[in-house]
Amino acid sequence: MGKNITLSFGGGMEILFNNTKEREIELPDSVVNIKDLIAYMKDELLQERPELFVLNDSVRPGIIVLINNADWEIEGGLEYELEDDDEITFISTLHGG
Amino acid sequence: MSSNTPRIKKPKKTCDICKSGKPVIKRPKTGQLVCKECFYFVFEEEIHQTIIQGNVFKENEKVAIGASGGKDSTVLAYVMNLLNKRHNYKLDLVLLSIDEGITGYRDDSLETVKRNARQYNLPLKIVSYKELYGWSMDEIVKEAGNKNNCTFCGVLRRQALDRGAVMLGAKHILTGHNADDIAETVLMNILRGDIPRLQRCTFITTGNDSMIKRSKPFKYTYEKEIVMYAHFKKLDYFSTECIYAPNAFRGNARVFLKDLEKVRSTAIMDIIYSGESYENQSNNNIPTSKVCERCGYMSSNKICKACVLLEGLNKGLPSLGIKKSKKARANPKVIKEGESKEIKVKNFQDLTKEENCKMEYVVEKSEKNNEMDIDENKKLMDSVNNMKRKLQNLD
Numbered sequence: 270m271g272k273n274i275t276l277s278f279g280g281g282m283e284i285l286f287n288n289t290k291e292r293e294i295e296l297p298d299s300v301v302n303i304k305d306l307i308a309y310m311k312d313e314l315l316q317e318r319p320e321l322f323v324l325n326d327s328v329r330p331g332i333i334v335l336i337n338n339a340d341w342e343i344e345g346g347l348e349y350e351l352e353d354d355d356e357i358t359f360i361s362t363l364h365g366g
Numbered sequence: 367m368s369s370n371t372p373r374i375k376k377p378k379k380t381c382d383i384c385k386s387g388k389p390v391i392k393r394p395k396t397g398q399l400v401c402k403e404c405f406y407f408v409f410e411e412e413i414h415q416t417i418i419q420g421n422v423f424k425e426n427e428k429v430a431i432g433a434s435g436g437k438d439s440t441v442l443a444y445v446m447n448l449l450n451k452r453h454n455y456k457l458d459l460v461l462l463s464i465d466e467g468i469t470g471y472r473d474d475s476l477e478t479v480k481r482n483a484r485q486y487n488l489p490l491k492i493v494s495y496k497e498l499y500g501w502s503m504d505e506i507v508k509e510a511g512n513k514n515n516c517t518f519c520g521v522l523r524r525q526a527l528d529r530g531a532v533m534l535g536a537k538h539i540l541t542g543h544n545a546d547d548i549a550e551t552v553l554m555n556i557l558r559g560d561i562p563r564l565q566r567c568t569f570i571t572t573g574n575d576s577m578i579k580r581s582k583p584f585k586y587t588y589e590k591e592i593v594m595y596a597h598f599k600k601l602d603y604f605s606t607e608c609i610y611a612p613n614a615f616r617g618n619a620r621v622f623l624k625d626l627e628k629v630r631s632t633a634i635m636d637i638i639y640s641g642e643s644y645e646n647q648s649n650n651n652i653p654t655s656k657v658c659e660r661c662g663y664m665s666s667n668k669i670c671k672a673c674v675l676l677e678g679l680n681k682g683l684p685s686l687g688i689k690k691s692k693k694a695r696a697n698p699k700v701i702k703e704g705e706s707k708e709i710k711v712k713n714f715q716d717l718t719k720e721e722n723c724k725m726e727y728v729v730e731k732s733e734k735n736n737e738m739d740i741d742e743n744k745k746l747m748d749s750v751n752n753m754k755r756k757l758q759n760l761d
Contacts, residue, residue: 280437280593281605330624333593340594342392343379343399361605362437362593363620 271296272353276310280361282332287316296351303334304347306357333360383408384757390598394588394631402598407753409595413583414449420570422581423455423538430462430536432527433490435478438542440603441592442584446540447486451739452746460534463726464526465494466519467502468609475604482602483727490727493530495522499672500709501679507610510684515610517688521671525663528578528714535719536578543582546589546623549634552641553619568641576655576664577714588634662715673711680708 277291286292300309304326311323321329327347328334334341335358336349351357379399381387387401393408400408417423431446433439443461450457463479466472476492483490496502499522501509506518531539548568555564566572573579584592596603626633657663658670665671671687678686682699 279597279605281607284606330621330628333590335597339388339390340392343389358597360593360597362589 271298271300272351272355274351274354275356276314277356277358278360279358280333281363282322282359282361285316285318285322286310286314301350302347303336303341303349303351303357306351307347328359331361331363333362334358335360391591391594394590394627395586395635397631403753404757405591405598406595407750409587409591410445410448410452411750413445413587414453416570416586417449417455417583420581420585422571422583423457425456426458427538428458428460428534428536429538429540430460430491430527430531430534431488432539432541433461433463433479433482434542435463435475435482435604436542437593437596437603437605438544438584438589440478440482440601441596442540442542443482443486443488444599444601446583447488448746451743452750454743459488460536461488461490461727462527462530462534462536462539463490463492464523464530465492465496466523467495467504469504471606471609472503474606478602478604480726485602487729488727489725489729491530491534491723492726493526493533495526498522498526498529499676499711500707501676503610505707506679506684509679509682512610514685514688518675519610521675525661525670525672525714528663529712529717531578532714532717533720533723535723539578539580541580541582542584544584544587544589544592545634545638546620546627548582548585548641549637550619550623552637553623555641557619564641564644568638586635586638588631657715661711662713664714676711680706 273293273295275291275293276286278286278289283290294314296306296309300306307323307328308326311319315322322332323329334346335356336344337356338358341349379389381389381401381404382398383400383404387403389399390402391405392399393405423429429446431439431443433443443459446457446459449455450459461479461483463476465476479490479492482488494502495506503515503519507515510518527539531537551567552564555561555567568585570583570585571579571581595601623634623637655664656666656668658665658673659668660673661670663670663672669677674687678684678688678694682701683694685694688694
């Protein structure tokens with residue numbers, strides 16, 4: 270059984286992912302950590318313009334990732350191992366203000 | 367791998383400031399892990415310190431907050447409103463928005479600003495390119511094509527904000543420029559060799575000697591923290607890209623800066639510090655400030671850039687001011703009668719406060735409100751003092 274997690278998007282990221290703010294997904298067993306998740310999202314979920322999401326196997330600089338509503342840098346970043354019911358949030362900082 | 371696999375639990379991390387809360391952000395400026403409550407506190411109070419040290423405001427000053435509905439200006443409006451009450455700045459705050467006339471973009475973001483006005487109970491004024499210049503951005507793009515939109519829009523916006531402020535009777539505009547923006551500008555000015563701008567771009571307040579001055583309270587505030595603050599506080603902001611400039615935020619300097627930040631997040635502060643430390647010994651490069659002969663707005667040339675661009679549009683020569691003059695003046699488009707959008711742009715020097723300035727949202731002032739404000743101020747001050755005590759005791 271794969272893990273079920275919630276993905277949420279903000280700051281304009283939602284446009285790249287079917288214009289949904291939030292969605293639940295079941296992960297294949299091969300997806301273990303955030304690095305795998307980003308690759309999986311790029312291949313399976315991304316609607317358009319992958320260069321706006323991924324750069325060198327991570328998110329593009331300027332995209333903030335939250336793991337259960339806390340900065341991913343606290344939780345180990347790319348190496349964080351996903352657990353069932355995790356909520357992962359992607360927010361772009363790159364739009365005007 | 368199954369979810370039953372035993373995992374080695376790492377020890378729980380605690381907030382580096384209060385030593386008790388669960389950290390939610392790693393501060394890019396200091397590397398500290400900070401909990402939500404402490405994050406709000408340091409975020410707001412650092413902006414307060416920047417304002418106090420920069421001697422930004424006078425008491426009872428009327429101040430217009432440039433509001434686009436985007437993340438920076440939304441957080442700016444929220445935090446300025448909060449600090450004004452908490453620290454008794456006694457500022458008369460107004461939101462000022464520019465309607466460039468971009469269907470499907472600005473009309474939506476203006477709806478956000480209108481909601482913000484109600485949420486924070488701040489008056490809102492909207493001025494449009496159409497009423498000021500006779501042209502909306504949609505019409506300009508139709509005329510001038512897709513290439514130089516941002517030139518038109520940027521030149522016209524600068525003036526529009528100043529004109530709106532005069533109508534409101536405000537002599538001071540706040541913008542949401544953050545530390546990342548300023549570091550980016552420092553880099554660009556170094557690359558361009560633009561010495562006068564390199565000096566000015568790190569000042570917290572500019573235009574002290576002109577009719578309207580501008581300040582940047584977020585001068586030392588990281589973009590990441592602004593976005594996190596807006597996210598945790600669930601502030602209502604607009605984050606769609608402008609339809610005419612889908613790639614505007616992918617400039618080389620910005621990408622370079624974000625890469626630097628990833629390697630060492632203090633780089634942003636360091637670049638601002640470099641910009642601040644730069645001092646130009648000669649005054650050769652500072653253009654004398656003059657006033658445009660046509661519209662009375664500040665200009666380093668006889669005719670300001672906005673007037674040149676508008677002349678081009680009105681005469682069917684939309685590349686005037688963009689290409690070399692000779693090329694731009696060749697083959698003017700014939701303008702049929704009734705087609706001209708030309709209006710007389712009001713002379714900036716003659717503008718005065720409009721007594722019945724048309725507002726998008728007005729705040730009713732009453733005795734009761736005053737009492738509520740005093741009450742609120744007390745509560746806000748108490749919460750800050752509590753927080754300070756809590757942090758001192760723990761040290």
